[in-house]
Amino acid sequence: MVKSKEKEEEKNKSSNQAIYITISEDNIEISEKKPDLENEKRYIVLDFQSGERKVFLITDEQLIIKKIREKMPEIFLEEKYEGMKEMLLFLTHEIKNPLFALTTRIISLDIDKEKMKPIKSLLDRVNSIFDNITIFIKGKTANLKKENVESIIEESIKEIEEIKDETFSYDFEIKREYRSDKIFIKGDRFLLKRAFLNIIMNSAESLEKSKNKVIEVKTYDEGNFIKCEFSDTGCGIPENIKQKIFIPFFTTKTKGMGLGMSTVKKIIELHNGKIDVESEEGKGTKVTILLPSYE
Ligand SMILES: Nc1ncnc2c1ncn2[C@@H]1O[C@H](COP(=O)(O)OP(=O)(O)O)[C@@H](O)[C@H]1O
Ligand SMILES: [Mg+2]
Structure with missing residues (x-):
């Protein structure tokens, strides 16, 4: 009896626990423990509430700045619209890949599938925006x-x-x-x-x-x-x-x-x-x- 109550409490505790999603250059980590970040200042942390659960999205600021810098000269050399196209495509590429990996990881998670639903739906929505950008701006040949x-x-x-x-x-x-x-x-x-x-x-x-x-x-x-x-x-x-x-x-x-x-x-x-x-x-x-x- 006592044991099952403890179990119940443990379950509640875990469903209220925060979840940390860390995106780095080549990896995405999802954990229920706050990750050890070498130099905290480097990271951008976005937090939002998903049901009862707090979700922290942690991404490496240096990495984003580095990627933008790599592209900057090209963007400024182009005409205004071309530059914007370039920027959108660049962002699409940079964000879509980790996002896709993240979506796949979230789907495969055992924990609290119900509570993950709002995040999954948000990710789908962002994904679809990127699909539109890629198809519209970059153009695509149809594989009929x-x-x-x-x-x-x-x-x-x-x-x-x-x-x-x-x-x-x-x-x-x-x-x-x-x-x-x-x-x-x-x-x-x-x-x-x-x-x-x-x-x-x-x-x-x-x-x-x-x-x-x-x-x-x-x-x-x-x-x-x-x-x-x-x-x-x-x-x-x-x-x-x-x-x-x-x-x-x-x-x-x-x-x-x-x-x-x-x-x-x-x-x-x-x-x-x-x-x-x-x-x-x-x-x-x-x-x-x-x-x-x-x-
Ligand atoms: N089924 C619809 N009913 C009413 N308005 C629509 C419908 N489909 C398109 N529109 C109008 O066309 C605009 C452009 O649509 P769209 O290109 O999909 O952009 P968005 O949905 O982001 O506004 C919408 O903002 C809306 O005013
Ligand atoms: Mg629309």
């Missing part, structure tokens, strides 16, 4: 293969369902209706998943003030194309803004980056597809994509 478009849509929906509770303060439903007889397209799975995620995330974000919160995905046959429709019952897009949504860095959101739709457009062009947006303010938005079917 025979792919099942429905399964790519399903993968994207699954990813959103996983982060839904942590990311949105409201619930919504994602319906699907696959009406096309054909399911195979000539596509790049990675790129299309990113495009669908961007579209569905925009829909999800548009639902905040709607009474009826529904996103619907439908597919149809259309000649040599498969038509994919993503509709929402969200806030809609005012006419004067509709023209601007594909402009890079255009956003109406306080926390937006404005690279979502420009990346989608780029990806659809790489597939020799077509994209169209219909929207009515206060009613909702429908994004239609045509992708060449695999003959």
